[in-house]
Amino acid sequence: MATGEGLIELCAKQDVPEGGVIRVDSDDLELAVYHIEGQFYVTDNVCTHGPGELSEGYLEGHVIECDFHQGKFDVRDGSVVAPPCIVALKTYKVVPHDSAVVIEAPVD
Numbered sequence: 001m002a003t004g005e006g007l008i009e010l011c012a013k014q015d016v017p018e019g020g021v022i023r024v025d026s027d028d029l030e031l032a033v034y035h036i037e038g039q040f041y042v043t044d045n046v047c048t049h050g051p052g053e054l055s056e057g058y059l060e061g062h063v064i065e066c067d068f069h070q071g072k073f074d075v076r077d078g079s080v081v082a083p084p085c086i087v088a089l090k091t092y093k094v095v096p097h098d099s100a101v102v103i104e105a106p107v108d
């Protein structure tokens, strides 16, 4: 759901378990929302290597492992941590909000 002023509200913070990741679809975006040590991070949900969904992967610390071919990304900046992934994952800027996970709308 859009919140205006270039912001998109994705879900309630309480929807994402601590140490977990959920998929959130918003308009044409398919996203993964992570909750790690009280902070929230948002990336594309689909792996850059293939059809794996990162919300179905394994989160350890700040690293998400794709369950398709075990490639890994750092969810903080999308950088590749382990092959076979080569291309970084797209990340989204999370803006402060009391109860919801809100991102800046991507400009393309």
Ligand code: FES
Pocket: 047, 048, 049, 050, 051, 052, 066, 067, 068, 069, 070, 071, 072, 084, 085
């Ligand atoms: S689809 Fe994610 S590692 Fe291959």
